[in-house]
Amino acid sequence: MAEMKCVGVIGAGQMGSGIAQLAATNGLDVWLMDADRDALSRATAAISSSVQRFVSKGQISKEVGDDAMRRLRLTTNIQDLSSADIIVEAIVESEDIKKKLFKDLDGLAKSSAILASNTSSISITRLASATKRPTQVIGMHFMNPPPIMKLVEIIRGADTSEETFIATKSLAERFGKTTVCSQDYAGFIVNRILMPMINEAFHTLYTGVATKEDIDSGMKYGTNQPMGPLELADLIGLDVCLSIMKVLHEGLGDSKYAPCPLLVQYVDAGRLGRKRGLGVYDYRKKPVTPSP
Numbered sequence: 559m560a561e562m563k564c565v566g567v568i569g570a571g572q573m574g575s576g577i578a579q580l581a582a583t584n585g586l587d588v589w590l591m592d593a594d595r596d597a598l599s600r601a602t603a604a605i606s607s608s609v610q611r612f613v614s615k616g617q618i619s620k621e622v623g624d625d626a627m628r629r630l631r632l633t634t635n636i637q638d639l640s641s642a643d644i645i646v647e648a649i650v651e652s653e654d655i656k657k658k659l660f661k662d663l664d665g666l667a668k669s670s671a672i673l674a675s676n677t678s679s680i681s682i683t684r685l686a687s688a689t690k691r692p693t694q695v696i697g698m699h700f701m702n703p704p705p706i707m708k709l710v711e712i713i714r715g716a717d718t719s720e721e722t723f724i725a726t727k728s729l730a731e732r733f734g735k736t737t738v739c740s741q742d743y744a745g746f747i748v749n750r751i752l753m754p755m756i757n758e759a760f761h762t763l764y765t766g767v768a769t770k771e772d773i774d775s776g777m778k779y780g781t782n783q784p785m786g787p788l789e790l791a792d793l794i795g796l797d798v799c800l801s802i803m804k805v806l807h808e809g810l811g812d813s814k815y816a817p818c819p820l821l822v823q824y825v826d827a828g829r830l831g832r833k834r835g836l837g838v839y840d841y842r843k844k845p846v847t848p849s850p
């Protein structure tokens with residue numbers, strides 16, 4: 559496969575903006591598309607300040623930072639992505655919405671383009687079934703935040719070709735990431751293990767075993783994790799965590815994956831985590847650091 563020059567990213571939320579930043583700072587032209595104009599404005603501000611932080615810490619040169627901002631183009635028109643060599647989708651975690659998007663992308667992307675999903679848990683094989691190019695559909699699962707976290711999990715759908723796999727892995731490596739390969743089963747590797755831990759942290763809070771601060775401190779200092787599970791859930795987004803638990807529950811068919819009622823209630827109440835200023839913790843007043 560020819561060297562990739564242009565990356566399309568769909569969804570300019572916390573993941574899509576980070577993926578676009580990675581691609582631009584690694585010398586690729588980027589189209590970042592979102593249906594919501596405000597999301598694009600927020601993404602530009604977030605990418606610009608993140609790139610400046612990388613420059614001020616000496617992690618990239620000022621020239622690379624300036625070049626990245628020039629390479630980044632924003633759009634609400636999906637047709638603009640027709641020149642991309644790979645399109646990475648990072649929209650809402652809903653199978654129906656993603657399938658419709660993949661069908662649309664199949665109709666507009668160039669015939670050689672790879673269609674990748676940053677889904678946390680949805681079946682790549684089922685997303686691929688919405689297209690006429692299932693050999694060129696793959697999971698490219700970045701961790702949050704993409705410019706900082708070292709892993710990209712690559713998920714092979716039932717029909718993903720070796721060529722698509724190698725090209726996607728090479729792109730992740732060009733971004734400086736370590737890759738792991740997962741077969742296409744619910745939750746893949748990372749979320750299959752991480753999300754039940756987060757769900758169990760909600761049960762621990764729900765059943766009154768301990769305070770949120772003590773649950774987070776217990777896991778942070780007791781198991782050497784950089785963040786406690788409830789803080790991490792707030793960073794990921796409680797809506798995203800709930801969607802993943804539902805996929806695990808349905809896909810693996812075991813009641814141990816049933817979402818904790820407290821997680822469901824928080825999402826029902828609009829407490830989605832940091833992105834809404836309120837989740838398990840309240841970020842509207844002051845930054846919360848769980849006590850040691």
Ligand code: NAI
Pocket residue numbers: 568569570571572573574591592593594597647648649650651652655659676677678679699700701702793794795798
């Ligand atoms: P987000 O809610 O921050 O951003 C989603 C963006 O997609 C929004 O700006 C929304 O306007 C846009 N959007 C929704 N439907 C669209 C459509 N049909 N066309 C164009 N734009 C559309 O979500 P986030 O957290 O960035 O997650 C995105 C994806 O990445 C999800 O599949 C999620 O499971 C996955 N993911 C999330 C992680 C996290 O920690 N939040 C980690 C790894 C993967």
